[in-house]
Amino acid sequence: GQQLNQSPQSMFIQEGEDVSMNCTSSSIFNTWLWYKQDPGEGPVLLIALYKAGELTSNGRLTAQFGITRKDSFLNISASIPSDVGIYFCAGSSTGNQFYFGTGTSLTVIP
């Protein structure tokens, strides 16, 4: 299946710093989702985006649907230790089948 390119692959940051990650696709998508996965668990939905240019926040998290519809961005402000985990983007052109990014592993150093 299709896989999206996500960067960076991993990040090591100090507590309190802001984080940015992005996801790109060769295909145009009409839906982007961002998930966080803790080890040994299923992904948890963070933010859903449905319109090009859309900017949506969920607490300290903000995600944007790129205007080209081929990319999306996730920002985390003022990181805290519990932000540690792997973040995945997921995109769909049908609204049903979603394809996942390669993941960004985030480590927050207290």
Place this chain on the structure above:
Amino acid sequence: GAVVSQHPSRVICKSGTSVKIECRSLDFQATTMFWYRQFPKQSLMLMATSNEGSKATYEQGVEKDKFLINHASLTLSTLTVTSAHPEDSSFYICSAQAGTGAVNEQYFGPGTRLTVT
């Protein structure tokens, strides 16, 4: 709301045997469920889309005769790994899509760790 469960959470089986994994949407009806496979430190790979009352749609490269999917009700989909081999060892995760219309969010189960010895 939007809770998805999976059973079992972990299973160890011998090579050549079959294993059934259940995925249930606990507080909503899911006309569509999805099955993913995730190898260590890798992303989720979509295996198949499961629609209630109809045959599952498999992604390219996924053997439908090896990974049998049954979506018998709006709250239950099962994945059976037939004649399992060590290379089938992986983390299998299901997700359920809530309802129809514009909301295309998927909610994931906690995953099933399959180890084939």
